[in-house]
Amino acid sequence: MPSKSKATIESIQHILARKGFDPGIIDGIWGRRTEAAVKAFQRSKGLVADGIVGPVTWKALFGDAEEQAVADNPAIPWFQEARRLIGVREKVGPGSNPVLIDWADKAGIDYDSDDIPWCGLFVAHCISATLSGESLPGNPLGARAWQRFGAAGPRTLGAVLVFWRGSRDGWLGHVGFYAGEDSSAYHVLGGNQGDAVSVTRIAKARLLDSRWPATAPMTGAGPLVLADGDTFFSTNEA
Structure with a gap:
């Protein structure tokens, strides 16, 4: 899924800096400093300081400039982070991809080997790296634990989708982000899909829950x- 989200985030970072709100390095990556700069800008304008560049904040920043395409929407920064990471893979053979271990370290998750299923880790990283005030579920490595995340929400870009794996009544599961749907499947942007961050089709009948931060x-x-x-x-995302 081609993405202009990096350019969009760079534009937000540039204009924040020009207006005197420091987003840190202008790199097109939505991190804690960019979120903090957005909150400071929102407070200066009397807006709700949620750190999200929705339509009202976008207009305050850019005036009447055209908003971005739906898929590049900066109001879903966790989804844009997920898109940025497409192609990241676990390491084949001994050892682990240090990128995955770094995700766990920064999120405070006990995880030391990419032989352990990491779909929940991927979702946890994308959420915690972009939404500093968002609580993760108690066991973010457990896919079905994400049924207790945030609030029930519609199936729309960026929603967290939880699926059963093996058996609906079992404990195995999979979690990823909604990236679209066709008549029979959800298109899921997730980790540990073919041992990588990718978009794959998962049968709609396997869906357990849809959640929103x-x-x-x-x-x-x-x-x-x-x-x-x-x-x-x-059929098997582990």
Whole structure:
């Protein structure tokens, strides 16, 4: 899924800096300093200081400049972080990809080997790196634990989707972000899909829950309906 989100975030960082709000390094990555700069700007304008660049904050920053395409929406920074990481893979053979270990260290998660399923770790990283006030579930490595994350939400870009794996009544699961849907499958942007961060199709019948961060306003974008395809269903994401 081609992304202009990096350029969008760079534009936000540039204009924050020009207005005197320090976003840190202008790198197109949504981190804690960028979030803090947005909050400071929002407070200066009497806006709700949630650190999210929704339509009102976008207009305060850019005036009447055209908003970005739905998929590049800066109001879902965790989803943009997920898109940035497409292609990251676990290490084949002995040892682990240090990128994954770094995600765990920064999120305060006990994780020392990418042989351990890491779909929950990926989601935890994307959320914690972009939403500083958001609480993670008690066991973020457990996919089904994400059914207790945030609040119930619609299936729209950036929503956290929780699936059963093996058996609906078992304990195995998978978690990732909603990236669209066709008539029979959700398109899921997640980690540990083919041992990498990727987008895959998962049968709609496997869905357990759709969640939304408690600290981020819902975008109201609704479902993103894509053309039916004949690509395979993912059946085992570990």
